[in-house]
Amino acid sequence: MAKQKGLIINREISWLYFNERVLQEAADKTVPLIERLRFLAIFSSNLDEFYRVRVPTLARLSNINTKAKEQLGYNPKKILKEIKNLVVRLERKFDDLYENEIIRELAEEKIFIINEHQLNVKRGEFLRGYFRDKLLSTLVPVMLNDDKPFPEMKDRAIYFFVKLSKKDKCRYSLMEIPVESLERFVVLPETNDLRFIILLDDIIRYCLDEIYFIFDYPTVEAYSIQLTRDAEIELDRTVSEKFVEALTKSLQKRKKGKPMRLLYDNAMPDDMLKYLVEHLHLDGDGLIPGNRYHNFKDFINFPNVGRKELEYPRAEPLGVQDLDLSKSIFSQIARRDYLINLPYQSFDYIIHFLREAAIDPKVTEIHITLYRLAQNSRVINALINAAKNGKKVNCLVELKARFDEQNNIYWTNRLEEEGVLVNYGLMDYKVHSKICLITRMEKGKAVYYANLATGNFNEKTARLYCDHSVFTTHQGIARELKKLFRGLEKKIFYSDYHYLIVSPLETRKKIYALIDTEIRNKKEGKPAGMILKMNSLADEEMIDKIYEAGAAGVEVQLIIRGMCCLVPGMIGLSENIRVISIVDKYLEHARVWIFTNGGDEKIYLSSADFMTRNLDRRVEVGFPVLDEGVKQEIRDIISIQLRDNTKAREINKQNNNRYRRAGRGRKYRAQTDIYTYLKNKKLN
Structure with missing residues (x-):
């Protein structure tokens, strides 16, 4: 169907x-100005x-034959063209917002981002x-020469x-801006209650004459460029002992991946752009x-040198x-389950859980999976x-967590x-689950305390x-x-499972079965419906299954922050499916599945989105x-989000990202309302 x-x-x-x-x-003027930036x-x-990540994959697929394109379901070359058109449109909107709105509104706040031409x-x-x-001392200009390879x-x-020119002669140079070693923004001394900020880039532009003074060229122009490379990692199949070494070598290769995009200052003269294209071997789709x-x-x-109201409180x-x-967190969760709603409620509960386990003489063992870690991780401590x-601490660290590999190796x-027992995960499957299990000996018996989370x-x-994040005994x-941890250790x-829904073997079929139950209940006149919240919905077979439910009359409500490849509102197929996306001050990351189940509602939380990788190629729980x-x-929190x-x-057929508006009715803002709901609940 799909x-x-x-x-x-x-x-x-x-x-x-x-x-x-x-x-x-x-673009939203109700958002504080620094937050808009x-x-x-x-x-x-x-x-x-x-x-x-994504464009390199399409580039690799762009030369496949016609039969392969039919199996793929789309033409990669056409998608690359469409991507460029969309990106160019969005970049223009970006530039207009920055240059014609935000800069002007900052000036109204007596904050000025100035360039090298605006200095007294x-x-x-x-x-x-x-x-x-x-x-x-940090700048290393490289003079370009056609007789030598273009610098990496x-x-x-x-x-x-950089272009140095006089009359009919010119020379080119390449110079990296040292933003990793220095702050990008320099705050200048305040004058008459006016605050001035200049970027490192413009300080260098202002002082170009001090860099290239040894060359007798009266005109020196500098235009910023940025190259984006293919960041996908290819790993040879190695035994686990050599896995860290193989991954480290692959990370080094990432820095030299194939050029995918050259972002350039559109004020750059044509002759300079032509020079770059020829020497970087880029095609037109890669020029932005x-x-x-x-x-x-x-x-x-960006430093807020103005009023505190320019940021979210x-x-x-x-x-x-x-x-x-x-008090002892174990004694409390022994009596009942607890839910932590992040970021509205404190992550300290999870830290407290682990710290108590670390010193409790009755705790014998800790199992945990780690995907992305903070830089100064209290979890690790x-x-x-x-x-x-x-304690016997068994820690599965997913080394293949994209762009966190180096941190996780550390x-x-x-x-x-x-002395922690570390499992590096599985070669062909990322372990994306967010689970922790603590074993505690009570009256001679092993009692388990668990934390399971969506993040x-x-x-x-x-x-x-x-x-x-849920605590349960x-x-x-x-x-x-x-049992799951035992399997991960044995790599099987x-x-x-009766309670858990685990990828890669079970999630797809168990979700299908839950959807089938809703379809059957709808046909039998029983209460039926689904509310599914996640980051992304992209798996075509899962989309087909949701379409099947919608076509059968099941009311489906979707809350999808990111990718949504399903098309709602199509007569005879998806007119019973409604999709919203909430983008606000916090990033909506939770995965929640609610099934009406004939009136006996079932609710699941998960680490998995409905993407093929999460269903078939990752360990998810x-x-x-x-x-x-x-x-x-x-249920209350999801209801608040559905009212937003x-x-x-x-999300509609037009893909116009139209806001849901209240008109003259009451305004609901989910993230603000959830905080209020939880605050009132705490006070009661």
Whole structure:
């Protein structure tokens, strides 16, 4: 079914529509001004990753034969063309927002981002001093020569492509901007209550004469460029002992991957652009015109030198009703299950759980899977402390977590040095589950305490990502977790779980069975419906199954933050399917599956999106919510999200990211309303 034209949106195109929703936040005048600038940074960072990972895959597929294209269901070359057209449109919108709105509104706040042409004598002298003291020694200009190979450009680094000219002569030079070793933004001395900020790039532009003074060329021009390379890692099949070494070598190769995109200052003269294209061997699809500043992701750290109202106020993490951090967390969760709603509630509960396990004499063993870790990880510190206290700590660190590989290698080495038993995961399957199991001896018996979550054990992202984390002592769930960990250690998969829904062997068929139940109940006149929340919906077979439910009259409500390849609102197929996407100050990351089940509602939380990789090529864990209080809380939170008419966008056939608006009715904003709901619950 899904191969028919119009029933499936290409996943890369759908992802670009998601990134457009991020850009909408930058355009939203109700968002504080500095936050709008940061949404521009997030948009830019997202696009960088897209060109590092998704576009290279399409490029590899672009030369396949006609028969293969039919099996694929789309023409990669056509998709690449469509990507470029969309990206160029979004980049123009980006430039317009930055140059014509945000810069002007910052000026209204007496904050000025100035360039090298806007310096008076006093500020110019200040920056000359800064340049000589901090910058000059870090710059390494390379003079280009047609007799020598073009210098190897780093992935995503910012360079100045420099032209030195006089009369009919010219020379070219390449110079990396040292943004990794120095702050990108320099705050100039305040004048008459006016604040001035200049980028490192423009300080270098201002002082070009001090760099190229030995050449007798009166005109020196510098234009910023950024090369994005293929970042996919290819690993040889190696035995586990050599896995870290093989991965480390592959990470080095990533830095020299095939060029995929050249982002260039659109003010650059044609002769300079032609020179670059010839020497970098790029085709037209890889050329993206931009403004004078690249690596805009650095604007996430743009300093707020103005009013505090220019940023979102920091909401302090709430406590959880009846869960006391000053008491034993084991004694409390022995009585009932608890739900932690991040980032609204504190990640300290998870840290407390691990710290107590580390020193509790009754705890004998800890099992945990780790995917992405914070830089200064308190989770790691707790696990090391547990090992030092004689606990058997079994830690599965997923070394293939994209763009966190180097960080995870570091933590793996650190854990092993401290006596933690580290499992590197599986060669062909990423372990993406977020699970922890603690074994405690009570009256001579092993009692299990578990934490299962939709998001990583990462205290940094826990302040920004909306996730659910459940503490439970349900021994059926715990025993199945024990079995799962045993399988991971032996590198085998089990497929006969009663409570858990585990990829790669079970998730697809169990979700199909749950959907089939809703279809059957609808036909029999019983209550039927589904609410599915996730980051991405892209697997075509799963989309077909959801279409089948919608066509049978089952009401389907989807909350999809990112890619959604399903097309709602098609008569006879998906008119019973409604899709919204919420993009707001926090990143919606939770995966929640709710099935009406004839009136006896079933709720699952999971680490898995409905993408082929999550269903078939990763170790994922979905788990039932069995505690009635926890079920009600999740249901309340999902209901709040479904009401959102401020930050929710409709996903529709037109892909126009239309906001759901209240008109004259009451305004609902899910992330604000959830915080209020949980705060009131804590007070009661």
